[in-house]
Every structure is written in structure tokens, then in C-alpha cells.
Amino acid sequence: MIEWLHPGLILILGAFLIPLFKGKWRQGYLLIPPIAALIDVILMYLGVFGDIPFSTWRLPFLEYELVFGRVDRLSFIFGLIFTIAALIGTLYAVHVKSSSEHMSQYIYVGSALGVIFAGDLITLYIFWEIMALASTLIIWHGATDKAHRAGFRYIMWHIAGGIILLAGIVIYIATTGTITFNVIGWSSSSTYLPSLLIFIGFIINAAVPPLHAWLPDAYPEATATGTVFLSIFTTKTAVYVLARGFEGFDVLIWLGALMVVYPIFYAVLENDLRRVLCYSLINQVGFMLVGIGIGTALSMNGAISHAFGNILFEGLLFLCVGSVLYRTGTCKCTELGGLYKTMPLTTAFCFVGAASISAFPFFTGFVTKSMVMDAASNAHMSLLSILLLLASAGVFHHAGIKVPFFAFFAEDAHLDARDPPFNMLLSMGIAAILCIFIGVYPYALYQILPYPVDFAPYTAPHMIGQLQLLLFASLAFFVLITSGLYPPEQRKINLDSDWPFRIAGAKFMFFFEVPLMSFATWMDNGLKRIAADFTAFGEEKEERVLIGISVMLALIFLAAYLILELLYQWIFS
Amino acid sequence: MDIILAVLAILGFIGYVLLNFGAKLPRHGHGDTFLAIYGLCIVLTVVVGLFVPWHNVFWWQEPTAFYGIYGFAACVFLIYAAKGLRLWLPKEENYYEKKGGMK
Numbered sequence: 139m140i141e142w143l144h145p146g147l148i149l150i151l152g153a154f155l156i157p158l159f160k161g162k163w164r165q166g167y168l169l170i171p172p173i174a175a176l177i178d179v180i181l182m183y184l185g186v187f188g189d190i191p192f193s194t195w196r197l198p199f200l201e202y203e204l205v206f207g208r209v210d211r212l213s214f215i216f217g218l219i220f221t222i223a224a225l226i227g228t229l230y231a232v233h234v235k236s237s238s239e240h241m242s243q244y245i246y247v248g249s250a251l252g253v254i255f256a257g258d259l260i261t262l263y264i265f266w267e268i269m270a271l272a273s274t275l276i277i278w279h280g281a282t283d284k285a286h287r288a289g290f291r292y293i294m295w296h297i298a299g300g301i302i303l304l305a306g307i308v309i310y311i312a313t314t315g316t317i318t319f320n321v322i323g324w325s326s327s328s329t330y331l332p333s334l335l336i337f338i339g340f341i342i343n344a345a346v347p348p349l350h351a352w353l354p355d356a357y358p359e360a361t362a363t364g365t366v367f368l369s370i371f372t373t374k375t376a377v378y379v380l381a382r383g384f385e386g387f388d389v390l391i392w393l394g395a396l397m398v399v400y401p402i403f404y405a406v407l408e409n410d411l412r413r414v415l416c417y418s419l420i421n422q423v424g425f426m427l428v429g430i431g432i433g434t435a436l437s438m439n440g441a442i443s444h445a446f447g448n449i450l451f452e453g454l455l456f457l458c459v460g461s462v463l464y465r466t467g468t469c470k471c472t473e474l475g476g477l478y479k480t481m482p483l484t485t486a487f488c489f490v491g492a493a494s495i496s497a498f499p500f501f502t503g504f505v506t507k508s509m510v511m512d513a514a515s516n517a518h519m520s521l522l523s524i525l526l527l528l529a530s531a532g533v534f535h536h537a538g539i540k541v542p543f544f545a546f547f548a549e550d551a552h553l554d555a556r557d558p559p560f561n562m563l564l565s566m567g568i569a570a571i572l573c574i575f576i577g578v579y580p581y582a583l584y585q586i587l588p589y590p591v592d593f594a595p596y597t598a599p600h601m602i603g604q605l606q607l608l609l610f611a612s613l614a615f616f617v618l619i620t621s622g623l624y625p626p627e628q629r630k631i632n633l634d635s636d637w638p639f640r641i642a643g644a645k646f647m648f649f650f651e652v653p654l655m656s657f658a659t660w661m662d663n664g665l666k667r668i669a670a671d672f673t674a675f676g677e678e679k680e681e682r683v684l685i686g687i688s689v690m691l692a693l694i695f696l697a698a699y700l701i702l703e704l705l706y707q708w709i710f711s
Numbered sequence: 712m713d714i715i716l717a718v719l720a721i722l723g724f725i726g727y728v729l730l731n732f733g734a735k736l737p738r739h740g741h742g743d744t745f746l747a748i749y750g751l752c753i754v755l756t757v758v759v760g761l762f763v764p765w766h767n768v769f770w771w772q773e774p775t776a777f778y779g780i781y782g783f784a785a786c787v788f789l790i791y792a793a794k795g796l797r798l799w800l801p802k803e804e805n806y807y808e809k810k811g812g813m814k
Contacts, residue, residue: 609753
């Protein structure tokens, strides 16, 4: 047996070596840390470091003990998919020249792995904040004015969430006396407040409406490769901590239901395909939250396997749209069209991703989402089931039809494009193969799930029901688009729940920049005039102002001292 | 039955892909053939659905081809609801810039 090694540490330390390499050497080096981390996680499963579950890398801290390595079936499966995603994402981004962008991506993934393997709340919080900072750096690498401002808005959401989480953790530790991170729940009235604060901190990162606006606002402003990383880790880390801390917590069912339904309307309205996928991401995380909220073995397995699958197929769609952006410089529906002729391989991969997310039989989404759907109907939740079905049709409409149709078909925009470079195609290929592999042979995924699986996805009612839903939904689209009733895409942005903040923020800044500044300037000039009259020394006006201000300050301090002294005498005599 | 289902699932996927090709070029080349295959898939899902032993939990799952009808209605509802939301939500691309301050 050998000593366990933290896969997050491999990536974080690996990040700092990137600037030492140049050119081809760097492209080669970039793949080493993710591959090493992936091998590390696979070795964990093989029991090289000891039988799962175990916890290691304990560090005394004050009167507590920090645990950096808690490995059980839940943290293992997230560790596995995170390292697979890191490898796919890195392969996709290998051609990017900026070392600082690669470094932020590695630190981001490394800290996400830090959260996954953290056994206590303090370690979790530290990595949680590193993740927020590193993801902001990724957004800023978009290197546009818009990315810069969106990054500031993004970090404001996450600092707010981080402070709420920290407050919750501190009160939780003070009331329970333990820092171990397990089920937090609503066990007693004394832990009600800290649990609620921790819960809010978690759901901000899960992007639950109305606390979701940072996601479609900031993610699409990063580079084509940066958005791929962003779309994977923050939300899935939140899913992990909710699965660990708030399993079977009823509120999550209805927050999840809100999450699956709310964004599908926005996804239809949205013109920017990366924003469409961001709304789709919120919708997908909603399915996971519903599964965690129901809290049965089937629903938990459904939530976790859907997180696993979603990283692959949502990631694949981001890879495809990123490739379109890389080749054409845009990913807006109004500017794209007809790319299937010039980007055939990307089109094919996009269909695999779209079919997976829409849950076509023999693709990943079908074997993962149907677990959550079945868990809802097994729990006899009628309204929830009908909402989840509506959301499934919605996913198919925006991710299954809108993304491939408007990017690769629709009206030919005669853009000059071709398939992206080999490394990008290869990463899309790996993601696509995994999407189909899990769809065709779901037991590979089922056997690493945390709970024993007793579920058969390929039954006649599942398959026919799903095919009817999908094909008739596409028929509705077809009828509307051929008859010209489908509303055309518009070059617009859509207001979302951050509208009041952004307008109030604008007013707040306006107050400081205009009325308050002119008042300050007026005061300043008046003071200088008075100061200049205080002294007869000095030839120039500037000199007189300087001396005058010194005299004034001396007088003010003297007066303040006298007043304080008098007050002191008056109070204590 | 298993084989019919598997073939139908694959046909359904092919139909869905062909729809994308066919939707904008029904008058050129293979557009009509593509759409015919797609149409055939839709009919087949309903026909096979008649012989499937459904395990319904809720009363609303009972009608024939419920999932098809619901999928169609959901999609139409979604598109028209979004069309309604267009009255309020979409703004010019530089909306926040015009509002000044926190751009």
C-alpha cells in the first residue's frame, strides 16, 4: 500500500510549472497533470491506497483536525468525472498560447477537486474560495471590456455567497462543536440558522433562480476554451456538496423544479448559443437537485449519474459551440447557419451531444435522466413529474434542436469556416465516444454509483414514451419553422434576475460619480480658498494653500484635543 | 419486441438528424425523402406504442400516445410563451451600457 496523493494537488502544483515550458514542449507538458490526476483517481478505485472508504491527509488545526482526503464512493465518482473532464478540456485548449489562462484553469480544477475530497468544512471553504477566484481569472482571460465587467459582477455574487457560507460554517462549528462535513440537515432548532446559511451559500453556486444570473451573464464572456472549463466545475461541485450535506431535503425538490422550468423560456429567447447552453446547464442542474431532494437510493443515483453524464454531453455541446466560435468568431443564431457543409465533423459531434442531452435512447442522457424521472413518479409526485416532462421537451427544443439547427443548418450564412484543429476534434471525439458508450452500456456507470442500482433503463415504456416525446416535440418545431410561424431570432439581450441589481448599482454609482463628486469638488475649492487666506507667507498661490492647510490641520487637531479634554473633565469629574 | 424497439430508437435518431437537413431544403435534392423517413418514425412510435405494456402511475398518462401529444403541446406552448415574454425581456444589446454606471 502506498501513500495517497491528492489529485487536486497534482493540478495545482502542475499549474505553476507551465510557464517553464515553451512551444511544443508546453503543449506536451500540459497533458501530463490531468493524465496523472486521472490515473491517481483510477488507482484509488483499484484500492492501491487502501479500501474505499478511507480518509487521510489529516492536519491538526487549532483544536480541530482538517481532512484533505476523504475518499468514499460519492467523492470518488465526482473525482473521476472531474479528472476526465479536466483531460478533455485541456486537450481542447492545448493550442492556447496564454500560460496564465492554463494556470487559472488548472488551479480552478484542482480547487474543485479539493472541495470534492475535503472531509471538513474549513478545508471545503478554503478550496471553495480559491475556486471562485480562479474562475474569475478564467472569465477575465476573455480579455474584452465586457469580460472584464462581467468578471467583476461574477466575483461579487461569489464573494457574497462565500461570506454567507463562511458565516454559516462558523456558527455551525460554534453550535455543534464539530467541523466534519457530513449531512448538515435541519436536525434541531439550534442548527437551523447555520444550516440555512450554508444551504444558501451552496445554492448560489448551484445557480438556483433567482440566484443564477451570474451564470449566463459571465460564463459566455470567457474564451472559447475557458467557457468549457467554467461550465463543468462550479455547478457540479455545488451538486456534490448538496448531495453530501442536504440529501433528501424537501426544499431541493421544488427549487429543482423551478430550476428545470425557469431557464427553458430564456433558452428559447436567447440569441447567443453559449448563453442558450448556460440556461440549459441551469435546467440540467435542476434535474440533479430534484434527485437529491427526493433522497431515495434511486433518485440519488439518478442525480449523481446525471451530473456525471451532464459533464460529458453538456461539455461536448460547449466544445462544439466553442469550435464554431473559434472558427467563425461568433456564436449568435442570427449570424450563423449552414455550417454543416464546412464543419461536418463538428456537426456530427454536436448531434451526439444534442441527442445525449435530449435523452435519445442509446445516448447518455437517457440512462441517467430516466432515473430521476422514475424516482419522481415512484414517489407519486404528479405535479413534479409533469413539470419534469415539460422540461424534457424544453431541453430537446433548445439544446437538441436550436443549437444544431441554427449553428449548422437554417439559412446558409456563407461563413468561411472549417473543422477546428486536431486537438479540438480529438477532445470532442473522446467526449462523444463516452456519451455513446455510457448510453449503450450503462452498467459501466451504474456499478460505480454510490448506492446499489436496481434500475433498467431500456424498457419498452421508457423507450417509446421518450421517442414519442422527442419526435412530436421536433414535429412542433418543424411545423412552426416551415410555416413561418416560428418567431425569428433577434439580436437582443434578455433581462434576467440581476436586472434590479444592475440598475440599482448603476444608480448607486451615478450618485457617487456625479452629485457626490461635484459636492466634493465644491467643498475642496472653497477650502483651498479659505486656506490660502490663512497665511501671508509664500509667493505662489499653491504654496499659500499648502501652508494654509497645514495651519488649518494644526488648529483642527488642537481644537479637537481641547474639546475631548473638556468632555473628559466634564464626564469624569 | 426488443429488436423492434432498438431499430425504432435508431430510426428515431436518424429521423431527428434528417429533420435538420430537411427542414430548410424540402424542395432540393433529398429533402422530401428525409422528411418521409422522419414522418415514418413518428407514425411508428405511435403504432408500436399501442402494443406496449405501459406501467402508468398517474391518471394523465392513460390516453393513447400521451407522450407524443404532451411533447407536441409542450413545445408549441414553450415557443408561444417565449414569444409573449418578448414583450418585456429582450432589450438592445447595449441596454446596460446606456443605463450608465455598473455597465
